[in-house]
Amino acid sequence: YTLSLHDALPICHGVYVPALNVRFKLPHGVTLLAGRFGYTSGAEAPSGDARIETIKRSRADSRLIGDFEWSLYQRSFDGVRGDVDRRSWHLTAAYLKPTQGGFEEDAGARLGPVDVGAVTMTWRPGALVPKTDVAAFAYYYGDDRLVTERPDNTGLAAARANVAIGTFGASAIGSARSRGVDLDWFGWFAGQSGSWYEQSHRAYSAALEGGVQWPVTWRPWVRGGYLYASGDDNPRDNRHGTFFPMVPTVRRYSFTTLYAPMNLRDAFVEVILRPAPKLRARADVRRLWLAEAADRWYSGSGATQRTGTFFGYAGRASGGHSDLGTVMEGALDLTLTRHWSLNGFAGALDGGAVVANLFRCSWARFVYLENVVQF
Numbered sequence: 001y002t003l004s005l006h007d008a009l010p011i012c013h014g015v016y017v018p019a020l021n022v023r024f025k026l027p028h029g030v031t032l033l034a035g036r037f038g039y040t041s042g043a044e045a046p047s048g049d050a051r052i053e054t055i056k057r058s059r060a061d062s063r064l065i066g067d068f069e070w071s072l073y074q075r076s077f078d079g080v081r082g083d084v085d086r087r088s089w090h091l092t093a094a095y096l097k098p099t100q101g102g103f104e105e106d107a108g109a110r111l112g113p114v115d116v117g118a119v120t121m122t123w124r125p126g127a128l129v130p131k132t133d134v135a136a137f138a139y140y141y142g143d144d145r146l147v148t149e150r151p152d153n154t155g156l157a158a159a160r161a162n163v164a165i166g167t168f169g170a171s172a173i174g175s176a177r178s179r180g181v182d183l184d185w186f187g188w189f190a191g192q193s194g195s196w197y198e199q200s201h202r203a204y205s206a207a208l209e210g211g212v213q214w215p216v217t218w219r220p221w222v223r224g225g226y227l228y229a230s231g232d233d234n235p236r237d238n239r240h241g242t243f244f245p246m247v248p249t250v251r252r253y254s255f256t257t258l259y260a261p262m263n264l265r266d267a268f269v270e271v272i273l274r275p276a277p278k279l280r281a282r283a284d285v286r287r288l289w290l291a292e293a294a295d296r297w298y299s300g301s302g303a304t305q306r307t308g309t310f311f312g313y314a315g316r317a318s319g320g321h322s323d324l325g326t327v328m329e330g331a332l333d334l335t336l337t338r339h340w341s342l343n344g345f346a347g348a349l350d351g352g353a354v355v356a357n358l359f360r361c362s363w364a365r366f367v368y369l370e371n372v373v374q375f
Contacts (some may be wrong), residue, residue, distance in 0.1 A: 016108045018076045018099075029085040036099075039077045040249070041065035042171065045090030045122040047133040051175040051184060052125065056133070058252065059186050059209060060171055063261075064139055065118060066249030068101050068301055075101030075247065075304070078110060088127035094118045098247055102304030102312075112306045113144035116247065125174070132174035132185075139167040141246045145306060150197065151313040152242060153235040153295045158197060161311065165194035165201055165244055182213040186225070196240035203243040205229040205261060211270075221272040227253075231263030231292030242295055247302035247312075254299075255284075255329050256347040256366050260313060262298040264324075265289040278335040288324035290354060297324060297354050316358055323352030325362070343370040 021035030042060035047053055068075040081094040096116040101107045117140035128134045143163040150158040169190035176183055186209040194201045209225025229243040242263050250260050268286040275281060290297060296315030303312035329347040336342065349355070351362035 016073060016106075018074060018107075029083075031083045031085070033081040033083075034079075036076050036078050037081070038067045039065055039081070039094060039096055039118070040067060041118060041120070041137065041139065042135070044083070044092040044120045044135075045085070045124070047124055047173070049125055049131075049133070049175060051182065052133050052173050055173050055175070055184055055186055055211075059207075060173060060188060062249035062252055063188070064167060064190065064246045064248055065096070065116060066247065066252070066301075068251075068304070069249045070251050071101075071103050073101055073104055073107035075099055075302075076108075077116070079116075088124055090122045090124070092118070092120045092122075098303060100304050100306055102301065104304050109306060111145065111303055113142075114247075114303055115142040116140065129172065129174070131176045132172050134170070134172050136170045137168070137190075139246065141165050141167070141244070143303065145303070147303075147305060147308060147311050149309050149311040149314075151296075151298065151300075151311045151315045152196070152240060153232055153315065154199075155235070156197075162197045163195070163244070165192050165196070165246075167192050167246065180215065182215070184211045184213075184223075185209070190243075192244060196244070199238055199240040201240045201244070203230045203241050205243045205245075219274045223270045223272070225268060227261060227264065227266040229261045229264045229291060231290060231295035233292045233294050235294060241292075242298075245302070250301040255331070255345060256327055256349060256364070258299060258327070258349055258364060258366075259288065259324065260298045260300050262313065263291045263295040264298075265291055280333045282329075282331045282333075284327070284329040286327040286329075288327060288352075290318055290322040290324055293318055293320050293322040316354075318354050319357030321353035321357055324354045325349050325351040339374050341372045341374075343372065344368070345370075 019037055021037045024032040040062045041064045076099045077096040079096040084091040098111045100109050120137040122135040125131050125133050143161040145161045147161050167190050171188040174185050188207040190205050192203045207227045211223030213221040230241050232241040245261050270284045273281045298313050298315050300313035327349050332344045334342045346367045349364040355362050
C-alpha cells in the first residue's frame, strides 16, 4: 500500500490537507483507496488512446463530480473507492463525502450531510464499439445541509436543503483517421430521477460533439457541438425539471464562469492550434439560450458551504426571456519548463434579452494571466 500527504496549504487558522489516503493494490487488478482524495467523474479509467484521453479530459471529465479546480481552495472527497481493471473493461465504485472547497477558506471541513455515490463501467476502445471508449454510469447525490438558499424558480424559502437525486447515463468517445485527417466524436447523456425539496425531480442533459484535425503546420483542430440541459417549465406544479449537475468542475465547460449547465442550450465552435510544441492556443464562440424561459439563469459549481445562505448554485430571473447571449473566448497556454507555465485567458459575453432584463450593460468581460509553478 501507499500513504500520501501532499499539497498542504496554510490558512489563517489551520492547515488544509487536500489528500491523505491509503491505497491497497490487491490481486486480479483490484485497487482499494480510502481516506481523502480527488475524484473526477467521466475519467475513471484510461482508454489507452492519446486522442481519446485528450477529449475525455476536456469534454467528459468532471461534468458531474469534480475537484472545482482553478481556485486556491479546491474540493476534495473523504471516502472509499474501489476499482477492478481488466484488459477490455474497468469498473469503479465510490462513496464520497465532499469537503467545502471552492472559495471557502476552511476548505478542509466536510460539507456535512452531503453524500455522493458513484458506479462507472468503462469499456475500452474496441470492446463494444470500434475505436470508441464507452462508459455507463450511475450516481447518487443526497443533501440535507443547513443552507437556506433554494436555487430554483419557485421563489419559495427553505429552512435547509432537501435533495435526493439519482443520475443514470452513458458516454461514448471515439477517434479515427480517415483520408489523412483525424476525426473525433463525443456523445453524453444523463437522466435524473428523485426528489427536490417537496417536488419530484425529473430532468436530463445531453451533449453531442465532433471534430477534425489536420496533420499540417500548427495542427489545426476544429470542433463543434451542442449541449442541452433541461429546465423547469412550470414553477407552480409538483415537478422540478431543471437538470442538476451535482458537484462538478463547471469551469471546464464555462470558462467565463457566467453560467452552469442547468436550464441551458449551448451551441459552440472551437479552434485549437499548436504554433509550437510548448504553445497551445484556443478560441471559442458559443451561442447560449435558456432551455425554458419560465426557469432561471443559473451559475455556480456545486456545494462549497456546509451552512449559510449559498447553496452552491445561484439563479437569476429570466424575465420570461430565453436568449442568454453570445460568448467569445480565447486562451494561450505556454509551457516554459517542466515546472513553470503561463496561462492567459480573455472572454466576453454579449448578453441577450435575459441579461438586458437584469443589467443596464449587456457586456461582461473576464481576463486573467496565470503564472503556475509546480513541484
